[in-house]
Amino acid sequence: MADSNTEIKTLGESLQQQGVSRRGFLKYCTATASMMALPPAMVPAIAEALEKARRPSVIWLSFQECTGCTESLTRAHAPTIENLIFNHISLDYHHTLQAAAGEGAEAAREAAMHENFGKYLVVVDGSIPLKDPGFSTIAGISNLDMLKETVAGAAAVIAVGSCAAFGGLPHANPNPTGAVSVSEIIKDKPVVNVSGCPPIPTVISGVLAHFLTFGGLPELDDLGRPKVFYGQSIHDRCYRRPFYDKGLFAETFDDEGARKGWCLYRMGCKGPMTYNACATTKWNQGTSWPVESGHGCLGCSEPDFWDGGGFYNAISIPDGDIARNIGLGAVAGVAVGAAAGMLNRNARAEAVSRHETVTVDDLEKTS
């Protein structure tokens, strides 16, 4: 990670110093614009904004997380422009990446907040435990307190990863820590949910680029996710869709269908109900994505995907133990039915015992 050299003032200067050519930089801006569904005319604006971007502009808070989001987005072993941007703009405070620790680190954070009050972005990964603050603290400060404190002067909050966006893995049944998402706590600031477990690197940098360029957040869906990346389902963009339509499915890993690249619906793919950019943008600079590698989509950008019925159960399979429930129901039914049957027999037997003989002398109504 680049050391905090205060002589580098802007992102443009920083990139230049790192050896990124003007051409390479503009290429990046063009790609970003295209990915964000912005017209080519916006490219110069993006370039200008990014060039001038100052630091510090981002404070990164890590709570109940696995660091997968940071790993995905930084890719320390293979530097990318995204990587460089992060280096530039998130130098001020990043739990995992910063060199400083202890009170010194906290002082740096508070200084950054004070200096840029009202203008900085807060990026959060990991969920926040509510049951007992002791479950996750940093320098003795609970996640909840740190979040509220830091967000007080933020321009916006980006909840990176499904944990910060929806509660993620800690939130899964039975949620022992009382984990919640950022948006359950922060109600008075704009929150962008960049969900995914982890999210795609270009998605986060695209959101940041948007913010740095336009000073605002991109259009969000009902779950607070940028529509440009989360507006389409995996199913609607999946290259294996023709196989789904034709009814050609892999049944198990490495069977004939799997080797032919058929649809993975029967192996639990949650593509139809998952909204993310994996099918188009893919991972590792477009190398591949889960379905292409032969594994069904887990639905990791959706809330509660851990409790969504099992990664290897098709979407159409209900969650409960159906066979057992049918068995129990049948037993209960037999018990109640036997009782009902006895009631019926008794009712009839009583009627038989109350039988009043009909004769030709009493065929007429008397009253």
Place this chain on the structure above:
Amino acid sequence: MSKATLERGLNALREEIDAPVAAFFSSCVNCGLCAEACLFYTETGDPRYTPINKLEPLRRIWEQEFTLWGRVKKALGLAQPVTDELLQEWEPLVYDACSLCGRCSMVCPVGNDIAYMIRKEREGFVASGNAPEGMKGASTRAIKIGSPMGVKFPAVQAQVRHIEADTGLKIPVDVEGADYLALLSSMEIMNFPEYIEALARIFKQAGVSWTLCSEAFEATNAGIQIGSSDIAAELVERVVKGAEKLKVKYVISPECGHAYTAIRWEGPNLIGRRYPFKVVHILELLDELRAAGKLKTKGMEEARLTFHDPCQIVRKGGVLEPPRNLLNQVAANFVEMSDHREMNWCCGGGGGVSANERADELRLKVFARKKSQLDELNVDKLVTACANCRLMLEDGLEEYRVELPVVGLTEMLAEHLVEDNE
């Protein structure tokens, strides 16, 4: 002695609920196909005559007292009760517009035996006093006099004497140890005595040992028609006693539809015990004789003729082939109706309808169904094997001004009989 009260009727309905009834009501999806099989609907277009609709009172009893959910609904006040008003309103549907012909039971897609249930439902109607006057009268005469038409044995004896004079044959009466006890229907005795003569001649030729019974000559069972098992049982008991007394091996059910149903199928269940004798329909016996070569006939009917299948004998009784076998022996030009055998259409007079004056207009109107069957064929003669059908057919043909002779099958066979001295 009990009285005809609503409670007695409701109780009777309760007694009739069994697994088939419950299965049938559970399965009905209101498709209305039963209406298309019922001549009372097809010839009037009145949806109230839809067979399953006739069962509403029984259905309510089943639902409200024999299903958990129905009981809950009743407790919550959400059920419509079976009242005397309801029974009164339904009475004409159940008695005037239904002959228990059973055609509906043959077509229901889910398999409901609607006629079975109508027979059961009538128990509740008669017990509560909701039955047609004509049928009440028939039952009363049957019990008190011995026949629904009020025929007593002396009338039978009078016919017997005529026949003996005409044929020179002796008609056995009260012969103990005879093989066959021949029952008769009042209709035959009064309107179609040629049946008795035919029996005498055929049995003589075939060497059948038979007898009439002075204490039990009446085959028809008005109790079945009005729907009272109590009355029906008493009537059957008379026959059984007579047969037991004469120690016969067989009892012959005559050309009368409901008589066969009564003695062959309902009888043992009405009296609660099996018979020490067997029951045969006259056509079954004649067919046996034919198969054994004992029914010698000569010549053929040249007239183009067809057969009206009496519902209770063919569809409900299982006597499907004998009439055809017998007809083929003496008819050169026998053509079947388009809906024939177990799918033939009712004449409209069965099930007590012909004893119910209130239903006269309706039964004549719906005879149009039978007429259209005949119109398709253009026959010169109509053969049947039930005296009640015969009368209804004659009434109907007259109503529609159709000149067509109706003849009984036994009688027709006798006409072609090779007598002893030939």
Place this chain on the structure above:
Amino acid sequence: MSSPIDFLLWVKGPAFDIALAVFVIGVVVRLLEIVLLGRKQDLAEPKGGEFGPGLRTVMTRTLPETGSFKRSPFTVIGGYIWHIGFLICLLFFVPHIELLHSVLGIKWPGLSNHIVDAVAVVTMVTLVAMLIDRITHSVKRFLSGPEDYLVWLAAFLPIVTGYLAYHRVLAPYPLVLGIHILSIEFLMVLFPFTKLMHTFTFPLARWYNGAMAGRRGVQS
């Protein structure tokens, strides 16, 4: 947080368990309520058997009687299309086969989605036509009450919502899929309390009919 995903998970989870319980318990109770009533022993000498004719009637009643068919072809044909259509959609659409496999442990080949889609359209159109017929035909209108129309709705909704879900007409997908599964749960809950029970009782009814007729020597 209440999101479409939460709705879907609730529908696939606790709601399904409840609906299934009501369905299974209800159906078993209804069946026992019927068969435990039993039949009185028939003392009349039989002319034929019960078992063979009974079984035969269970099968042959599936075919229409010629006369009734001619008099009411729409009822018969509509009935066939609706039943066969819905069975094809239920049993031969691959996601459904997965569901049934998870319960029964057996799988069978499915039809291509395009075929099931077409069958669904035909079935829906037929159902609407049958509703109109039920309202306009004198006998059916006379016989029909609130239950008949409610059951029609319960039969129609799964197909139309399934069609909408398959075509991803409503967004997001978890919402429309949840509505589809909810419509099935509605059908399941309604089952034991309505004429839908004919699904399980018709073999009994046909059997009793055939057996009683067979005993008298007639094949009904």
